[in-house]
Structures are given as C-alpha cells and as structure tokens.
Amino acid sequence: MALGDKIKQLGANAVNAGNPVVVMFGTVTKEKPLEILIDQRFALDEDFLIVPEQLTRYEIDLKHKHGTNGEDTKDALNEKIVIREGLKVGDPVLLLRVQGGQKYVVWDKVVNQ
Numbered sequence: 001m002a003l004g005d006k007i008k009q010l011g012a013n014a015v016n017a018g019n020p021v022v023v024m025f026g027t028v029t030k031e032k033p034l035e036i037l038i039d040q041r042f043a044l045d046e047d048f049l050i051v052p053e054q055l056t057r058y059e060i061d062l063k064h065k066h067g068t069n070g071e072d073t074k075d076a077l078n079e080k081i082v083i084r085e086g087l088k089v090g091d092p093v094l095l096l097r098v099q100g101g102q103k104y105v106v107w108d109k110v111v112n113q
Contacts, residue, residue, distance in 0.1 A: 024094075025038075026044070026093050092110040093106050093108065
C-alpha cells in the first residue's frame with residue numbers, strides 16, 4: 001500500500017473511531033423475515049440486524065394433567081401463554097449502527113418519539 005493510501009486509511013479510521021455508534025430510528029415493515037425501514041430512506045433485512053432476546057417472541061406451554069397411579073389422565077390445562085410478543089409490523093424502534101455501518105443493533109421499541 002502506498003504511503004498516501006495508508007495516510008488516508010489512518011485518517012478514515014480516526015474519524016470512525018470518533019463516532020463509533022450512530023443512533024437511528026426505524027419502523028418494522030416485515031416480521032418474518034424481519035425488515036426495518038430506517039428514517040423512511042432504506043430498508044434493512046435480518047442479515048444486517050442484531051436483535052436482542054428481549055425483542056423476540058417468548059411463550060410458555062402450560063400443560064398440566066390430572067390423574068394418579070394408573071388412573072386415566074386428562075388434560076386439565078393445555079395452552080400457551082405469550083410472555084413477549086416480539087417485534088410487530090408498524091413498531092417504531094431505536095437502532096444503533098455499529099462502527100463501519102455493516103450491522104445495526106435493534107436497541108428497543110420506542111414508546112414516544
């Protein structure tokens with residue numbers, strides 16, 4: 001690499017180091033596969049998104065049977081309870097662009113902009 005190119009690269013690295021994270025707003029436009037529209041300018045699909053566990057769907061299966069010692073058992077309870085819905089179409093979200101701009105962390109849902 002030529003000296004001039006190396007100096008340009010070092011300068012660019014110094015600028016990027018000064019701004020390691022950029023905060024952006026977006027809106028969920030698709031759930032599966034996940035897609036988020038950023039500032040009504042461009043869309044990011046799940047290949048570019050890092051989604052924390054707290055923004056994913058979480059449900060528990062509540063199965064319970066009655067009966068003991070060889071008696072016929074019957075389902076007393078057999079349903080799923082949704083603890084977290086996860087991201088839905090139309091949800092406003094706050095994103096952090098990771099240094100270099102290749103990945104975006106979906107930080108949280110936005111309640112009030």
